[in-house]
Amino acid sequence: MSTYQRATVTGPGLRLHLNENTAGCSPAVLSAIAALTPDQIGSYPDYSRAIDATAAWFNVPRDGVLLINGLDEGLHLASASASRRQPGFRGVVLEPAFEMYGVCIEESGGTIVRVAPWPNFAFSMDDVLAASEDATLIYLTDPNNPTGLGLPAGAVEALAAARPQATIVVDEAYADFSGRSLIGALRDDTSGRLRNVIVGRTFAKGHGLAALRIGALIARPETLAPLAQLQAPYSLNVAAIVGLEAALSDQRWLVSCVEESRASKEALYDFCTRHGLTFWRSEANFVLINVGVEASALVAALADQGIFIRDRSSAPGCAGCVRITAGLLAHTATCLRAMEAFYASRNR
Ligand SMILES: Cc1ncc(COP(=O)(O)O)c(C=O)c1O
Structure with a gap:
């Protein structure tokens, strides 16, 4: 617990x-929710249009998108999947970090391996490599919460190559504000060097949909598949689905x-x-x-x-x-x- x-x-x-x-959110979101019909509310939601809109937003193929009930759900799915692959797995967290990483690792029966901060929160690849030698999962955040600082360029790529056995979740909850994302590199990754990387996004922050609970994981389809298998059917509700479509239409x-x-x-x-x-x-x-x-x-x-x-x-x-x-x-x-x-x- x-x-x-x-x-x-x-x-x-x-x-x-x-x-x-x-x-708050765009007025377009309120209109979309107000326009929901009794039929839509009475039926299990159909995600297909929202998946298309999300794939178009990130300019990735639709099978490279997994919609999630807030990024928290995506973080949980990553830990649950690591636990399935390696019961009692080791999950790496770079401090200071968003607290949910540790919660997700522990709730999935894993062991948290914490990387202590350097002065001024400088990123140490040596420390991350030392901590992740036999890790199944690594949580990174770009930009980080609570510091607001970004990861050094090339760090994820280097780690992905050095730790092929680990899934690397790059939490980009605040990427709308940084204007930077790894999604472009994932899109261009024809060689598969980022096959163990999953980018996590939320629509809670920039788009103001925190109470609707909606986010997305972006990765290669085969990397997303084990996480998708663990997600409950209809994990997202219809208000979130239509709200997201409306939010994405109001750039x-x-x-x-x-x-x-x-x-x-x-x-x-x-x-x-x-x-x-x-x-x-x-x-x-x-x-x-x-x-x-x-x-x-x-x-x-x-x-x-x-x-x-x-x-x-x-x-x-x-x-x-x-x-x-x-x-x-x-x-x-x-x-x-x-x-x-x-x-x-x-x-x-
Ligand atoms: C770094 C980070 N990741 C994930 C989340 C959770 O996002 P969501 O509200 O979509 O679950 C937060 C929320 O504050 C966050 O700061």
């Missing part, structure tokens, strides 16, 4: 703690969210610079900031005002760090005003 608890806040408030899209929405997030990140960086706080320039829709010993006091003071940011100070390498979602500029400004007041009260 997992002890993992997702940080959630119910009720009103400014949610800047879960890297959600604070602009302007995505572009505007990404632009607004970029402006919000700049506002957060400016604040940090003015206050002498260490931060990491992020390729995602959030910023990790080292506020030092004030971390829990700051998080609590903001929560008292209904502004929720995430205390990441217990994550490896993240002592003193908070993570703040960079969504709509107005939301970021509200958060920064509250942070300004917090620091002003400390300096009195």
Whole structure:
């Protein structure tokens, strides 16, 4: 049984703690859901059009796409499949990491092999190679949560070649914000050098569909097949299916969210610079900031005002760090005003 608890806040408030899209979703998504018929809701969903739309979106063949009930489901399927192949398998996690990787490995009866962070979260291929010698599964994240930092160019390709026995999941939950993806390399991979690589995407972040629970795994069909076998039939619901099609048809929405997030990140960086706080320039829709010993006091003071940011100070390498979602500029400004007041009260 997992002890993992997702940080959630119910009720009103400014949610800047879960890297959600604070602009919500495109109005086209709402129209598509409102247009659902009783028949559509009364029938098990047909994914074919959504698979076509997703394949076209990523410019990959449709048999290279597996739609999933949120990327969390894809991460679980990868661990479950590794366990089938190698009971008690070793799964590698590069810290600091999205907590679900460890949860998925443990729930599938595997052993977590953690790669400790270097200063400034520098990527160490030597460390990953040492940890993955007899691994069945490796979770990578590009850009990473909670740091917002990208993987070095060529790292996945080198690892895929060095560890052919392992499945490498490249979690690209935030790729809409980085504008980078391994999917192009997968598409061009005629020689099969990336046959052990699976790219994971979610439509929760850039497209704002977090509550619909929908994502996709992209890989060679033979690499996806063992995971697809483990997925429950009709794992995705019809609202997610039609919502995704509508979201993908409104590219302007995505572009505007990404632009607004970029402006919000700049506002957060400016604040940090003015206050002498260490931060990491992020390729995602959030910023990790080292506020030092004030971390829990700051998080609590903001929560008292209904502004929720995430205390990441217990994550490896993240002592003193908070993570703040960079969504709509107005939301970021509200958060920064509250942070300004917090620091002003400390300096009195
Ligand atoms: C790195 C990473 N992967 C996966 C997910 C989960 O995505 P989904 O909401 O589609 O399950 C998240 C959510 O925050 C994440 O940060």
